[in-house]
Amino acid sequence: xxxxxxxxxxxxxxEADDLSDSFLSGGEENGGAVxxxxxxxxxxxxxxxxxINGNWLSGSSIHEARLKAKAKRRLRKNSSRDSGRGxxxxxxxxxxxxxxxxxxxxKSKLLDRKSRLGxxxxxxxxxxxxxxxxxxxxxxxxxxxxxxxxxxxxDEAQENCVYETVVPPLDERDFGKTVTPIMQxxxxxxxxxxxxxxxxxxxxxxxxSGVPMLAxxxxxxxxxxxxxxxxRLLADLCGPVLTRGDVESAFDKLLCELPDLVLxxxxxxxxxxxxxxxxxxxxxxxxxxxEGYKGRVDCEHARAALDRAAVLLRMSMGGLRxxxxxxxxxxxxxxxxxxxxxxxxxxxxxxxxxxxxAESCLRELEVPHFHxxxxxxxLVMVLESKGEKTFKMVxxxxxxxxxxxxxxxxxxxxxxxxxxxDIAEINIDVPRAYFILEQFVDQSFSAGVIDENLRDLxxxxxxxxxxxxxxGGRLKLESF
Numbered sequence: 001x002x003x004x005x006x007x008x009x010x011x012x013x014x015e016a017d018d019l020s021d022s023f024l025s026g027g028e029e030n031g032g033a034v035x036x037x038x039x040x041x042x043x044x045x046x047x048x049x050x051x052i053n054g055n056w057l058s059g060s061s062i063h064e065a066r067l068k069a070k071a072k073r074r075l076r077k078n079s080s081r082d083s084g085r086g087x088x089x090x091x092x093x094x095x096x097x098x099x100x101x102x103x104x105x106x107k108s109k110l111l112d113r114k115s116r117l118g119x120x121x122x123x124x125x126x127x128x129x130x131x132x133x134x135x136x137x138x139x140x141x142x143x144x145x146x147x148x149x150x151x152x153x154x155d156e157a158q159e160n161c162v163y164e165t166v167v168p169p170l171d172e173r174d175f176g177k178t179v180t181p182i183m184q185x186x187x188x189x190x191x192x193x194x195x196x197x198x199x200x201x202x203x204x205x206x207x208x209s210g211v212p213m214l215a216x217x218x219x220x221x222x223x224x225x226x227x228x229x230x231x232r233l234l235a236d237l238c239g240p241v242l243t244r245g246d247v248e249s250a251f252d253k254l255l256c257e258l259p260d261l262v263l264x265x266x267x268x269x270x271x272x273x274x275x276x277x278x279x280x281x282x283x284x285x286x287x288x289x290x291e292g293y294k295g296r297v298d299c300e301h302a303r304a305a306l307d308r309a310a311v312l313l314r315m316s317m318g319g320l321r322x323x324x325x326x327x328x329x330x331x332x333x334x335x336x337x338x339x340x341x342x343x344x345x346x347x348x349x350x351x352x353x354x355x356x357x358a359e360s361c362l363r364e365l366e367v368p369h370f371h372x373x374x375x376x377x378x379l380v381m382v383l384e385s386k387g388e389k390t391f392k393m394v395x396x397x398x399x400x401x402x403x404x405x406x407x408x409x410x411x412x413x414x415x416x417x418x419x420x421x422d423i424a425e426i427n428i429d430v431p432r433a434y435f436i437l438e439q440f441v442d443q444s445f446s447a448g449v450i451d452e453n454l455r456d457l458x459x460x461x462x463x464x465x466x467x468x469x470x471x472g473g474r475l476k477l478e479s480f
Contacts, residue, residue, distance in 0.1 A: 169205035178202065179211060183218055187226045192236040199241050208242055212250035216275055220265045225366055228326035231275065235282040247284050251276060255293075258301035269301045273308025274326070280313060281322040338367060342374045346381055350393060355400045362406060371407045375415025382440055383419075383426055383433045391440065399447045413454055416441070420459055427461070434461035 148154060170178060179199075186195050199211065212234050219230040238247060254261075254272055261268040279285040290310050297303045316322045333341075342365075349358040362374065378394045385391065401407045419426075419437065427433040438458060445455040 167201075167203040169203045170207050172207065172210075175204075175207045175210055176214070179214055180218070183215055186233065187218075187222065187229060190229050192233050195233060196237060196240050199237070204241075209246040209249040209253070211237070211242060212247050213253050216250070216254060216272070217261070219275075220261060220268055220271055223366060224326045224364075227271070227275075231278045231282070231326065234279060235284055238282075238284040244284060244286070247279065248286075248289060251279070251285070251289075255297075255299070255302040255305060258299065258305060262301055269304040270308050273305040274312065276305065276309040277312035277316075277322055278326075280309070281316065333367075335370075338365065338370055339373060339377070341365060342377050345374075346378060346394075349397060350381075350390060353393065355397050358397060359401060359404060359406055362401070368408070368411070371411040372414035372418065375407065375412055376418045379415065379419045379437075379440065380426065383430050383436050391436075391443075395440070395443055395447060395449075398444070398449050402449050412449065416444075416450060416454055417457070420457060423459055434459070 179202075182195060182198050186192075204211070215230050215233060219227045234242075234247065238244065251272075254275075258269055258272065261272075265271070276285065276290070280287060280289065290306055290313075293302075293306055297306065312322060342362075345358060345361050348361075349355065362371070375398065378398060382391055382394050398407070398412075402412060423433060423437060430436075438460065441450070441455055441458040444450045445452065
Protein backbone atom coordinates (compact mmCIF):
# COMPACT_ATOMS: atom_id res chain seq x y z
CA UNK A 1 0.00 0.00 0.00
CA UNK A 2 2.85 2.42 0.77
CA UNK A 3 4.23 1.82 -2.70
CA UNK A 4 0.86 2.64 -4.28
CA UNK A 5 0.66 5.83 -2.25
CA UNK A 6 4.08 6.94 -3.35
CA UNK A 7 3.23 6.24 -6.97
CA UNK A 8 0.06 8.23 -6.68
CA UNK A 9 1.85 11.16 -5.01
CA UNK A 10 4.45 11.22 -7.75
CA UNK A 11 1.73 11.40 -10.40
CA UNK A 12 -0.38 13.90 -8.43
CA UNK A 13 1.75 16.32 -6.44
CA UNK A 14 0.08 17.64 -3.29
CA GLU A 15 -0.17 21.36 -2.80
CA ALA A 16 0.67 22.99 0.51
CA ASP A 17 -2.95 23.89 1.13
CA ASP A 18 -3.94 20.26 0.84
CA LEU A 19 -1.80 19.44 3.85
CA SER A 20 -4.25 21.22 6.10
CA ASP A 21 -6.62 18.20 5.80
CA SER A 22 -6.18 15.91 8.70
CA PHE A 23 -5.33 12.27 8.26
CA LEU A 24 -7.69 9.56 9.32
CA SER A 25 -7.55 8.65 12.95
CA GLY A 26 -8.11 5.19 14.23
CA GLY A 27 -11.75 5.98 14.99
CA GLU A 28 -12.30 7.33 11.43
CA GLU A 29 -10.89 4.21 9.83
CA ASN A 30 -13.46 2.20 11.79
CA GLY A 31 -16.41 4.33 10.71
CA GLY A 32 -16.11 7.07 13.38
CA ALA A 33 -16.05 10.85 12.93
CA VAL A 34 -13.03 12.64 11.49
CA UNK A 35 -11.42 15.38 13.67
CA UNK A 36 -9.17 18.05 12.31
CA UNK A 37 -5.70 18.91 13.55
CA UNK A 38 -7.01 22.32 14.57
CA UNK A 39 -9.37 20.85 17.15
CA UNK A 40 -6.59 18.67 18.44
CA UNK A 41 -4.41 21.73 18.96
CA UNK A 42 -7.20 23.43 20.94
CA UNK A 43 -7.76 20.49 23.27
CA UNK A 44 -4.22 19.14 23.66
CA UNK A 45 -0.91 20.75 24.28
CA UNK A 46 1.95 20.87 21.89
CA UNK A 47 3.61 17.82 23.30
CA UNK A 48 0.68 15.60 22.46
CA UNK A 49 0.92 16.49 18.71
CA UNK A 50 3.82 14.12 18.33
CA UNK A 51 1.76 11.14 19.52
CA ILE A 52 -0.24 9.24 16.89
CA ASN A 53 -2.12 6.14 17.92
CA GLY A 54 -0.01 5.81 20.97
CA ASN A 55 3.32 6.05 19.06
CA TRP A 56 5.77 8.93 19.39
CA LEU A 57 6.85 10.21 15.98
CA SER A 58 9.19 12.89 14.77
CA GLY A 59 8.09 15.91 12.73
CA SER A 60 9.10 14.44 9.38
CA SER A 61 7.35 11.17 10.18
CA ILE A 62 4.19 13.06 11.03
CA HIS A 63 4.27 14.88 7.71
CA GLU A 64 4.83 11.64 5.80
CA ALA A 65 2.03 9.90 7.68
CA ARG A 66 -0.37 12.72 6.82
CA LEU A 67 0.45 12.40 3.11
CA LYS A 68 -0.04 8.64 3.14
CA ALA A 69 -3.32 8.95 5.03
CA LYS A 70 -4.63 11.51 2.54
CA ALA A 71 -3.60 9.35 -0.41
CA LYS A 72 -5.20 6.33 1.16
CA ARG A 73 -8.45 8.20 1.69
CA ARG A 74 -8.59 9.40 -1.91
CA LEU A 75 -7.90 5.90 -3.22
CA ARG A 76 -10.73 4.52 -1.09
CA LYS A 77 -13.09 7.24 -2.30
CA ASN A 78 -12.31 6.61 -6.01
CA SER A 79 -12.55 2.85 -5.71
CA SER A 80 -15.96 2.99 -3.98
CA ARG A 81 -17.24 5.50 -6.56
CA ASP A 82 -16.08 3.42 -9.55
CA SER A 83 -17.51 0.19 -8.20
CA GLY A 84 -21.05 1.64 -8.06
CA ARG A 85 -21.37 3.47 -11.38
CA GLY A 86 -18.66 2.19 -13.65
CA UNK A 87 -16.04 4.48 -15.05
CA UNK A 88 -16.08 8.13 -14.01
CA UNK A 89 -13.84 11.07 -14.20
CA UNK A 90 -11.68 12.02 -11.22
CA UNK A 91 -12.20 15.09 -9.15
CA UNK A 92 -10.13 17.21 -11.47
CA UNK A 93 -11.95 16.08 -14.62
CA UNK A 94 -9.00 13.99 -15.85
CA UNK A 95 -10.13 10.61 -17.17
CA UNK A 96 -6.73 9.11 -16.54
CA UNK A 97 -6.99 9.66 -12.78
CA UNK A 98 -8.65 6.35 -11.97
CA UNK A 99 -7.37 3.47 -9.98
CA UNK A 100 -3.80 3.02 -11.04
CA UNK A 101 -4.25 5.58 -13.82
CA UNK A 102 -6.35 3.15 -15.94
CA UNK A 103 -9.82 4.37 -17.01
CA UNK A 104 -12.71 1.98 -16.40
CA UNK A 105 -15.85 1.44 -18.52
CA UNK A 106 -18.05 4.50 -19.28
CA LYS A 107 -21.22 5.27 -17.38
CA SER A 108 -23.47 4.34 -20.35
CA LYS A 109 -22.39 0.70 -20.07
CA LEU A 110 -23.50 0.32 -16.47
CA LEU A 111 -25.69 -2.76 -17.10
CA ASP A 112 -23.77 -4.16 -20.03
CA ARG A 113 -23.29 -7.91 -19.64
CA LYS A 114 -20.52 -8.22 -22.18
CA SER A 115 -17.04 -8.92 -21.07
CA ARG A 116 -15.02 -5.89 -19.90
CA LEU A 117 -11.78 -7.63 -20.69
CA GLY A 118 -11.84 -6.35 -24.27
CA UNK A 119 -12.29 -9.84 -25.77
CA UNK A 120 -14.74 -10.77 -28.54
CA UNK A 121 -16.49 -8.67 -31.20
CA UNK A 122 -19.50 -7.67 -29.13
CA UNK A 123 -21.80 -10.22 -30.85
CA UNK A 124 -24.61 -12.04 -29.02
CA UNK A 125 -23.66 -15.08 -27.06
CA UNK A 126 -23.74 -18.35 -29.05
CA UNK A 127 -24.84 -16.49 -32.16
CA UNK A 128 -28.30 -15.80 -30.71
CA UNK A 129 -28.99 -19.49 -30.18
CA UNK A 130 -28.55 -19.57 -26.44
CA UNK A 131 -30.57 -18.37 -23.52
CA UNK A 132 -33.46 -19.60 -21.47
CA UNK A 133 -36.41 -21.05 -23.39
CA UNK A 134 -34.60 -20.97 -26.76
CA UNK A 135 -34.70 -24.05 -28.96
CA UNK A 136 -31.58 -23.16 -30.88
CA UNK A 137 -30.39 -21.48 -34.04
CA UNK A 138 -32.95 -21.33 -36.87
CA UNK A 139 -32.42 -24.09 -39.41
CA UNK A 140 -30.38 -26.20 -37.02
CA UNK A 141 -31.03 -29.93 -37.31
CA UNK A 142 -30.59 -32.02 -34.19
CA UNK A 143 -29.18 -35.49 -34.47
CA UNK A 144 -30.64 -38.41 -32.54
CA UNK A 145 -29.50 -38.32 -28.97
CA UNK A 146 -27.15 -41.10 -27.98
CA UNK A 147 -28.16 -43.14 -24.97
CA UNK A 148 -25.58 -42.95 -22.21
CA UNK A 149 -25.10 -46.29 -20.49
CA UNK A 150 -23.58 -44.54 -17.48
CA UNK A 151 -26.69 -42.43 -16.90
CA UNK A 152 -28.28 -43.24 -13.51
CA UNK A 153 -31.68 -43.40 -15.23
CA UNK A 154 -30.43 -45.73 -17.98
CA ASP A 155 -32.68 -48.72 -18.60
CA GLU A 156 -31.38 -51.42 -20.90
CA ALA A 157 -34.89 -52.66 -21.68
CA GLN A 158 -35.84 -49.30 -23.29
CA GLU A 159 -33.31 -49.57 -26.10
CA ASN A 160 -35.32 -52.18 -28.01
CA CYS A 161 -38.72 -50.54 -27.44
CA VAL A 162 -40.82 -49.68 -30.52
CA TYR A 163 -43.31 -46.85 -30.05
CA GLU A 164 -46.47 -46.94 -32.15
CA THR A 165 -49.54 -44.73 -32.34
CA VAL A 166 -52.51 -46.51 -30.84
CA VAL A 167 -55.89 -45.60 -32.34
CA PRO A 168 -58.81 -46.51 -30.07
CA PRO A 169 -61.59 -48.54 -31.71
CA LEU A 170 -64.69 -46.65 -32.80
CA ASP A 171 -67.81 -47.18 -30.77
CA GLU A 172 -71.34 -47.00 -32.12
CA ARG A 173 -71.76 -43.38 -31.08
CA ASP A 174 -68.67 -42.07 -32.92
CA PHE A 175 -69.04 -44.40 -35.91
CA GLY A 176 -71.83 -42.45 -37.61
CA LYS A 177 -70.16 -39.06 -36.99
CA THR A 178 -66.89 -40.27 -38.50
CA VAL A 179 -67.95 -42.44 -41.46
CA THR A 180 -71.00 -40.48 -42.70
CA PRO A 181 -68.95 -37.46 -43.93
CA ILE A 182 -66.59 -39.85 -45.73
CA MET A 183 -69.50 -41.43 -47.64
CA GLN A 184 -71.05 -38.07 -48.49
CA UNK A 185 -67.77 -36.82 -49.89
CA UNK A 186 -67.42 -40.03 -51.89
CA UNK A 187 -70.72 -39.30 -53.64
CA UNK A 188 -69.09 -36.08 -54.88
CA UNK A 189 -65.66 -37.30 -56.06
CA UNK A 190 -66.30 -41.05 -56.64
CA UNK A 191 -62.75 -42.13 -55.71
CA UNK A 192 -62.88 -45.51 -53.96
CA UNK A 193 -59.15 -45.50 -53.21
CA UNK A 194 -59.49 -42.38 -51.07
CA UNK A 195 -62.33 -43.95 -49.08
CA UNK A 196 -60.23 -47.09 -48.53
CA UNK A 197 -57.32 -44.98 -47.23
CA UNK A 198 -59.52 -43.00 -44.86
CA UNK A 199 -61.19 -46.13 -43.49
CA UNK A 200 -57.80 -47.84 -43.15
CA UNK A 201 -56.67 -45.07 -40.80
CA UNK A 202 -59.60 -45.80 -38.48
CA UNK A 203 -59.76 -48.65 -36.03
CA UNK A 204 -63.17 -49.97 -37.06
CA UNK A 205 -62.96 -53.13 -34.97
CA UNK A 206 -66.39 -54.75 -34.60
CA UNK A 207 -68.01 -51.85 -36.52
CA UNK A 208 -66.64 -52.95 -39.91
CA SER A 209 -69.98 -54.48 -40.87
CA GLY A 210 -71.55 -51.07 -40.29
CA VAL A 211 -69.72 -49.57 -43.30
CA PRO A 212 -71.77 -51.38 -46.02
CA MET A 213 -74.95 -50.88 -44.02
CA LEU A 214 -74.39 -47.14 -43.68
CA ALA A 215 -73.42 -46.77 -47.36
CA UNK A 216 -76.55 -48.57 -48.60
CA UNK A 217 -78.80 -46.64 -46.19
CA UNK A 218 -77.48 -43.33 -47.53
CA UNK A 219 -77.79 -44.52 -51.13
CA UNK A 220 -81.46 -45.43 -50.69
CA UNK A 221 -82.29 -41.75 -50.24
CA UNK A 222 -79.94 -40.59 -53.02
CA UNK A 223 -80.04 -40.69 -56.80
CA UNK A 224 -79.43 -43.65 -59.10
CA UNK A 225 -75.90 -42.52 -59.83
CA UNK A 226 -75.12 -42.58 -56.09
CA UNK A 227 -76.42 -46.13 -55.85
CA UNK A 228 -74.14 -47.15 -58.67
CA UNK A 229 -71.20 -45.55 -56.84
CA UNK A 230 -72.19 -47.40 -53.66
CA UNK A 231 -72.16 -50.77 -55.43
CA ARG A 232 -68.72 -50.04 -56.85
CA LEU A 233 -67.47 -48.97 -53.43
CA LEU A 234 -68.60 -52.19 -51.77
CA ALA A 235 -66.89 -54.26 -54.46
CA ASP A 236 -63.60 -52.32 -54.08
CA LEU A 237 -63.60 -52.33 -50.27
CA CYS A 238 -64.18 -56.08 -50.01
CA GLY A 239 -60.67 -57.42 -49.48
CA PRO A 240 -58.54 -54.43 -48.42
CA VAL A 241 -60.92 -53.21 -45.69
CA LEU A 242 -63.90 -55.58 -45.48
CA THR A 243 -64.45 -59.31 -45.67
CA ARG A 244 -67.29 -61.36 -47.10
CA GLY A 245 -68.52 -62.00 -43.60
CA ASP A 246 -68.76 -58.25 -42.97
CA VAL A 247 -70.83 -57.75 -46.15
CA GLU A 248 -73.17 -60.64 -45.31
CA SER A 249 -73.65 -59.34 -41.78
CA ALA A 250 -74.44 -55.85 -43.16
CA PHE A 251 -77.16 -57.16 -45.51
CA ASP A 252 -78.60 -59.28 -42.69
CA LYS A 253 -79.05 -56.11 -40.62
CA LEU A 254 -80.55 -54.28 -43.61
CA LEU A 255 -83.19 -57.00 -44.08
CA CYS A 256 -84.06 -56.77 -40.39
CA GLU A 257 -84.40 -52.97 -40.51
CA LEU A 258 -86.46 -52.81 -43.73
CA PRO A 259 -89.72 -52.01 -41.84
CA ASP A 260 -88.07 -48.81 -40.58
CA LEU A 261 -86.43 -47.97 -43.91
CA VAL A 262 -89.76 -48.23 -45.74
CA LEU A 263 -91.09 -45.30 -43.70
CA UNK A 264 -88.54 -42.94 -45.32
CA UNK A 265 -88.10 -44.75 -48.66
CA UNK A 266 -91.21 -46.63 -49.83
CA UNK A 267 -89.25 -48.48 -52.52
CA UNK A 268 -86.57 -49.71 -50.09
CA UNK A 269 -87.36 -53.48 -50.49
CA UNK A 270 -86.85 -53.37 -54.26
CA UNK A 271 -83.72 -51.26 -53.94
CA UNK A 272 -82.19 -53.53 -51.28
CA UNK A 273 -82.98 -56.53 -53.51
CA UNK A 274 -81.11 -54.87 -56.36
CA UNK A 275 -78.14 -54.22 -54.06
CA UNK A 276 -78.12 -57.91 -53.07
CA UNK A 277 -78.25 -59.03 -56.70
CA UNK A 278 -75.41 -56.66 -57.62
CA UNK A 279 -73.32 -57.88 -54.66
CA UNK A 280 -73.78 -61.50 -55.75
CA UNK A 281 -72.76 -60.53 -59.30
CA UNK A 282 -69.65 -58.75 -57.97
CA UNK A 283 -68.80 -61.89 -55.95
CA UNK A 284 -68.80 -60.16 -52.57
CA UNK A 285 -71.82 -62.26 -51.53
CA UNK A 286 -72.05 -66.01 -51.96
CA UNK A 287 -74.59 -67.43 -54.40
CA UNK A 288 -76.15 -69.44 -51.59
CA UNK A 289 -76.94 -66.28 -49.59
CA UNK A 290 -80.50 -65.98 -50.96
CA GLU A 291 -81.17 -69.70 -50.70
CA GLY A 292 -80.22 -69.62 -47.03
CA TYR A 293 -83.27 -67.47 -46.27
CA LYS A 294 -85.83 -69.75 -47.93
CA GLY A 295 -88.56 -70.65 -45.49
CA ARG A 296 -87.08 -68.55 -42.69
CA VAL A 297 -88.41 -65.07 -43.54
CA ASP A 298 -91.44 -63.74 -41.72
CA CYS A 299 -91.19 -60.04 -42.70
CA GLU A 300 -92.97 -59.23 -45.96
CA HIS A 301 -90.54 -56.45 -46.81
CA ALA A 302 -87.52 -58.75 -46.43
CA ARG A 303 -89.30 -61.40 -48.50
CA ALA A 304 -89.95 -58.83 -51.27
CA ALA A 305 -86.28 -57.80 -51.29
CA LEU A 306 -85.05 -61.41 -51.57
CA ASP A 307 -87.59 -62.19 -54.32
CA ARG A 308 -86.43 -59.13 -56.25
CA ALA A 309 -82.80 -60.24 -56.00
CA ALA A 310 -83.65 -63.80 -57.09
CA VAL A 311 -85.58 -62.56 -60.14
CA LEU A 312 -82.73 -60.29 -61.24
CA LEU A 313 -80.19 -63.10 -60.93
CA ARG A 314 -82.36 -65.38 -63.06
CA MET A 315 -82.76 -62.62 -65.65
CA SER A 316 -79.00 -62.16 -65.77
CA MET A 317 -78.74 -65.70 -67.11
CA GLY A 318 -80.93 -64.61 -69.99
CA GLY A 319 -78.74 -61.64 -70.90
CA LEU A 320 -79.60 -58.89 -68.40
CA ARG A 321 -76.56 -56.83 -67.39
CA UNK A 322 -76.70 -56.45 -63.64
CA UNK A 323 -73.42 -54.51 -63.63
CA UNK A 324 -75.38 -51.67 -65.28
CA UNK A 325 -78.44 -52.14 -63.08
CA UNK A 326 -78.53 -48.61 -61.71
CA UNK A 327 -77.57 -46.96 -64.99
CA UNK A 328 -74.72 -44.51 -65.40
CA UNK A 329 -74.74 -41.03 -64.00
CA UNK A 330 -74.60 -37.96 -66.18
CA UNK A 331 -70.98 -37.23 -65.36
CA UNK A 332 -70.02 -40.73 -66.53
CA UNK A 333 -71.77 -40.58 -69.91
CA UNK A 334 -70.21 -39.44 -73.15
CA UNK A 335 -71.26 -36.20 -74.83
CA UNK A 336 -72.64 -38.06 -77.83
CA UNK A 337 -74.86 -40.18 -75.62
CA UNK A 338 -76.13 -37.13 -73.73
CA UNK A 339 -77.02 -35.31 -76.97
CA UNK A 340 -78.89 -38.38 -78.16
CA UNK A 341 -80.82 -38.58 -74.89
CA UNK A 342 -81.82 -34.90 -75.12
CA UNK A 343 -83.03 -35.27 -78.70
CA UNK A 344 -85.17 -38.26 -77.70
CA UNK A 345 -86.53 -36.29 -74.77
CA UNK A 346 -87.60 -33.41 -77.02
CA UNK A 347 -89.22 -35.73 -79.59
CA UNK A 348 -91.19 -37.54 -76.87
CA UNK A 349 -92.34 -34.20 -75.50
CA UNK A 350 -93.55 -33.02 -78.92
CA UNK A 351 -95.55 -36.25 -79.26
CA UNK A 352 -97.01 -36.36 -75.73
CA UNK A 353 -97.06 -32.68 -74.77
CA UNK A 354 -96.35 -33.59 -71.11
CA UNK A 355 -93.98 -30.87 -69.90
CA UNK A 356 -93.91 -32.30 -66.36
CA UNK A 357 -92.56 -35.63 -67.63
CA ALA A 358 -89.99 -33.82 -69.76
CA GLU A 359 -88.82 -31.86 -66.73
CA SER A 360 -88.51 -35.07 -64.70
CA CYS A 361 -86.51 -36.80 -67.44
CA LEU A 362 -84.15 -33.83 -67.71
CA ARG A 363 -83.53 -33.94 -63.97
CA GLU A 364 -82.76 -37.67 -64.11
CA LEU A 365 -80.00 -37.05 -66.62
CA GLU A 366 -78.09 -35.30 -63.77
CA VAL A 367 -76.15 -32.98 -66.05
CA PRO A 368 -76.97 -29.42 -64.90
CA HIS A 369 -73.70 -28.23 -66.43
CA PHE A 370 -74.83 -29.48 -69.87
CA HIS A 371 -78.33 -27.98 -70.01
CA UNK A 372 -77.14 -25.40 -72.54
CA UNK A 373 -77.06 -28.28 -75.06
CA UNK A 374 -80.75 -28.95 -74.35
CA UNK A 375 -81.58 -25.28 -75.07
CA UNK A 376 -79.50 -25.38 -78.26
CA UNK A 377 -81.20 -28.56 -79.54
CA UNK A 378 -84.64 -27.13 -78.73
CA LEU A 379 -83.99 -23.91 -80.71
CA VAL A 380 -82.58 -25.81 -83.69
CA MET A 381 -85.65 -28.03 -83.66
CA VAL A 382 -87.84 -24.88 -83.80
CA LEU A 383 -85.85 -23.46 -86.72
CA GLU A 384 -86.13 -26.72 -88.66
CA SER A 385 -89.85 -27.16 -88.02
CA LYS A 386 -92.50 -26.09 -90.55
CA GLY A 387 -95.49 -25.39 -88.34
CA GLU A 388 -96.36 -23.24 -85.36
CA LYS A 389 -97.02 -26.21 -83.05
CA THR A 390 -93.35 -26.90 -82.37
CA PHE A 391 -92.76 -23.16 -81.96
CA LYS A 392 -95.35 -22.83 -79.20
CA MET A 393 -94.61 -26.14 -77.41
CA VAL A 394 -90.85 -25.50 -77.19
CA UNK A 395 -91.47 -21.97 -75.91
CA UNK A 396 -93.85 -23.36 -73.28
CA UNK A 397 -91.30 -26.00 -72.18
CA UNK A 398 -88.45 -23.50 -71.89
CA UNK A 399 -90.64 -21.19 -69.82
CA UNK A 400 -91.54 -24.05 -67.45
CA UNK A 401 -87.90 -25.09 -67.05
CA UNK A 402 -86.95 -21.46 -66.46
CA UNK A 403 -89.61 -20.91 -63.79
CA UNK A 404 -88.72 -24.17 -62.00
CA UNK A 405 -84.98 -23.20 -62.10
CA UNK A 406 -84.07 -26.50 -63.74
CA UNK A 407 -82.20 -24.46 -66.36
CA UNK A 408 -80.18 -21.63 -64.87
CA UNK A 409 -79.57 -18.16 -66.29
CA UNK A 410 -76.08 -19.05 -67.44
CA UNK A 411 -77.15 -22.26 -69.21
CA UNK A 412 -80.07 -20.51 -70.92
CA UNK A 413 -77.83 -17.70 -72.11
CA UNK A 414 -75.17 -20.06 -73.43
CA UNK A 415 -77.77 -22.04 -75.38
CA UNK A 416 -79.10 -18.91 -77.14
CA UNK A 417 -75.60 -17.59 -77.84
CA UNK A 418 -74.59 -20.88 -79.46
CA UNK A 419 -77.55 -20.58 -81.85
CA UNK A 420 -76.54 -16.98 -82.63
CA UNK A 421 -73.07 -18.17 -83.58
CA ASP A 422 -74.30 -21.05 -85.80
CA ILE A 423 -77.21 -19.25 -87.45
CA ALA A 424 -75.21 -18.61 -90.64
CA GLU A 425 -74.63 -22.34 -91.17
CA ILE A 426 -78.20 -23.22 -90.18
CA ASN A 427 -79.50 -20.70 -92.72
CA ILE A 428 -77.89 -22.71 -95.53
CA ASP A 429 -80.31 -25.60 -94.89
CA VAL A 430 -83.19 -23.44 -93.57
CA PRO A 431 -83.55 -20.24 -95.65
CA ARG A 432 -86.06 -18.68 -93.24
CA ALA A 433 -83.89 -19.35 -90.15
CA TYR A 434 -83.15 -15.65 -89.48
CA PHE A 435 -86.81 -14.68 -89.62
CA ILE A 436 -87.94 -17.57 -87.36
CA LEU A 437 -85.14 -16.89 -84.86
CA GLU A 438 -86.10 -13.21 -84.57
CA GLN A 439 -89.70 -14.14 -83.86
CA PHE A 440 -88.75 -16.81 -81.28
CA VAL A 441 -86.34 -14.45 -79.51
CA ASP A 442 -89.03 -11.76 -79.30
CA GLN A 443 -91.54 -14.25 -77.88
CA SER A 444 -88.94 -15.55 -75.40
CA PHE A 445 -88.33 -12.01 -74.17
CA SER A 446 -92.06 -11.43 -73.79
CA ALA A 447 -92.38 -14.66 -71.78
CA GLY A 448 -89.50 -13.60 -69.49
CA VAL A 449 -87.17 -16.43 -70.52
CA ILE A 450 -84.35 -14.10 -71.64
CA ASP A 451 -83.41 -10.53 -70.80
CA GLU A 452 -83.19 -7.47 -73.02
CA ASN A 453 -79.43 -7.68 -73.56
CA LEU A 454 -79.67 -11.23 -74.89
CA ARG A 455 -82.55 -10.19 -77.15
CA ASP A 456 -80.52 -7.35 -78.64
CA LEU A 457 -77.67 -9.73 -79.46
CA UNK A 458 -79.88 -11.66 -81.89
CA UNK A 459 -78.30 -11.43 -85.38
CA UNK A 460 -80.35 -10.03 -88.26
CA UNK A 461 -79.90 -10.91 -91.91
CA UNK A 462 -79.06 -7.97 -94.19
CA UNK A 463 -82.08 -7.03 -96.30
CA UNK A 464 -81.80 -7.20 -100.09
CA UNK A 465 -82.17 -3.96 -101.96
CA UNK A 466 -85.16 -3.59 -104.24
CA UNK A 467 -83.07 -1.96 -106.98
CA UNK A 468 -79.58 -3.16 -107.94
CA UNK A 469 -76.95 -0.91 -109.46
CA UNK A 470 -76.51 -2.91 -112.67
CA UNK A 471 -80.04 -4.02 -113.51
CA GLY A 472 -81.16 -0.79 -115.11
CA GLY A 473 -83.47 0.29 -112.31
CA ARG A 474 -85.69 -2.79 -112.53
CA LEU A 475 -87.50 -3.69 -109.30
CA LYS A 476 -86.95 -7.10 -107.73
CA LEU A 477 -89.97 -9.19 -107.04
CA GLU A 478 -88.44 -11.34 -104.27
CA SER A 479 -87.52 -9.78 -100.99
CA PHE A 480 -87.02 -10.93 -97.47
